[in-house]
Amino acid sequence: MKPFPRVMLLLALILAAINLRPGITSLAPLIERIAEELALSRSLISLTTALPVLCMGLLAPFAPRLAVRLGLERTIALCMAVIAVALLLRIVGHASVILIGSAVLLGAAIAVAGPLLSGFIKRHFAGRMGSVVGWYSLGMAIGGAGGAVLTVPATQWLGDDWTRGLAVWALPALLGLLLWLFLPNRIETDNEAASGLPWRQPRAWLISAFFAIQAGLFYALATWAVARYHEAGLSLMHSNSLFSVSMLMGLPSSFLLPWLAQRFHNRYLLLLGCGLLSSISLAMITFQPTVLPEVWAVTIGFGLGGSFALSLVLPLYEAGSPLAVSRWTAMMLFTGYSLACTTPVLTGLVRDLSGSYQIPFMVLTALAVLMTLLAWVMRHGPKRAFA
Structure with missing residues (x-):
C-alpha cells in the first residue's frame, strides 16, 4: 500500500474526534427551552442525551466486524456520513x-467510530500512542466545548431558531467525511476479528467500570449542569458560562494528561488525581453551588476531561494488535455507555420527583468517589499486554 502522509492521518483522526461530541453537548444550553417549546418533561427530553449514549454502548461490539467487512477507514467514513x-x-x-x-442515529455512528479510531491509533501511531491519544482526546474536547459554547450564538445568528443552531454541527461532519474518503482503506484479515470481547479479563471489567462512571458523570453534567446552576439562583447567562468553562477546561487536560502518562508511566496516579478533583468539585456544585462557582467549573472540567482522556489510553496498553485494541475498547464502550446512559435520565427523573437537583447531584458525587476508588484498585497497571 502506498504510504500516506502521517500528518494527514493525524488530521483525519482529530477531525473525526471533533465530530463525536457536538451532537450531544450542543443540546445542553438549549435543553430547558426545547423542553418548554415541545412540552416535554425533563426525563423525556433527557433521552436526547441518554439514547445516543445507550447506542454508543450497545452497538460498540459490532465495530470490529464492520471493519472486517468494509475496512477500518471506510467504516469510519461511513460513520462521519x-x-x-x-x-x-x-x-x-x-x-x-x-x-x-436523530439522537439514536447519532449514537449508532459514534458507537462504531469509537473503537475503530482506537485501532486506527494502534495501527498508524504505535510508537507514540500517548501523544496521539492526547490529540485524539483534545479533538473530542474541542468538539464537546464547541457544542456547549457556540450553539447559542449560532442559534441567535440563524434567526434564533434552535433547530438551525443544532443542525449547523453537520458541517464539520461533512468535512470529516470528505477527508476520510481520501484515506487508503485496508481490509482487515486479523483472525481476532471473529473473536469475542475480553469478558474473562478482570482488568477489562475494571477499566469498563471506571469508564462507565466517568462517562455517566460527563453526560449527566452535559445535560443538567446549566439547570443545576440556574436552580441555585444564578442567571441563565452565568449558568451557561460556567458550563462552557467546564467544557473548555477539557481541552488542556485531554491533551496534557495522556502525554504525561506516556512520558512518566504514571497513568493510574493521574487517574486517581482526576477522580479526587472530580469528587471535590461535584461536592461543591451539589452543596454550595454559588460559592466560587468559577473555580469548581474549572476543576470539574479538568478532572472529568482528564479521566476520559486517560481511560482512552488504557486499552492501547492492554492489547497488542489494532483489532485487539478495538475489542478491548468495544467492551469498555459497550459496558460503560450502556450504564452511563442512565445517569441523565435518572438525574432528570429524580429532579422531577424531588423538586430539586441537590439529591441527584449527591448521587453523582458518590459516583465520583467510587471512580476514585477504582483508580486506586487499578494503580499497579497491567503486568503484560494481552492479545
Whole structure:
C-alpha cells in the first residue's frame, strides 16, 4: 500500500474526534427551552442525551466486524456520513420524534467510530500512542466545548431558531467525511476479528467500570449542569458560562494528561488525581453551588476531561494488535455507555420527583468517589499486554 502522509492521518483522526461530541453537548444550553417549546418533561427530553449514549454502548461490539467487512477507514467514513445526516435531520427537530430519532442515529455512528479510531491509533501511531491519544482526546474536547459554547450564538445568528443552531454541527461532519474518503482503506484479515470481547479479563471489567462512571458523570453534567446552576439562583447567562468553562477546561487536560502518562508511566496516579478533583468539585456544585462557582467549573472540567482522556489510553496498553485494541475498547464502550446512559435520565427523573437537583447531584458525587476508588484498585497497571 502506498504510504500516506502521517500528518494527514493525524488530521483525519482529530477531525473525526471533533465530530463525536457536538451532537450531544450542543443540546445542553438549549435543553430547558426545547423542553418548554415541545412540552416535554425533563426525563423525556433527557433521552436526547441518554439514547445516543445507550447506542454508543450497545452497538460498540459490532465495530470490529464492520471493519472486517468494509475496512477500518471506510467504516469510519461511513460513520462521519451518518453523523452528518443525523445532525441535518435536526433542522426539522420541532417534531420531538425527529429530535429523539436523530439522537439514536447519532449514537449508532459514534458507537462504531469509537473503537475503530482506537485501532486506527494502534495501527498508524504505535510508537507514540500517548501523544496521539492526547490529540485524539483534545479533538473530542474541542468538539464537546464547541457544542456547549457556540450553539447559542449560532442559534441567535440563524434567526434564533434552535433547530438551525443544532443542525449547523453537520458541517464539520461533512468535512470529516470528505477527508476520510481520501484515506487508503485496508481490509482487515486479523483472525481476532471473529473473536469475542475480553469478558474473562478482570482488568477489562475494571477499566469498563471506571469508564462507565466517568462517562455517566460527563453526560449527566452535559445535560443538567446549566439547570443545576440556574436552580441555585444564578442567571441563565452565568449558568451557561460556567458550563462552557467546564467544557473548555477539557481541552488542556485531554491533551496534557495522556502525554504525561506516556512520558512518566504514571497513568493510574493521574487517574486517581482526576477522580479526587472530580469528587471535590461535584461536592461543591451539589452543596454550595454559588460559592466560587468559577473555580469548581474549572476543576470539574479538568478532572472529568482528564479521566476520559486517560481511560482512552488504557486499552492501547492492554492489547497488542489494532483489532485487539478495538475489542478491548468495544467492551469498555459497550459496558460503560450502556450504564452511563442512565445517569441523565435518572438525574432528570429524580429532579422531577424531588423538586430539586441537590439529591441527584449527591448521587453523582458518590459516583465520583467510587471512580476514585477504582483508580486506586487499578494503580499497579497491567503486568503484560494481552492479545
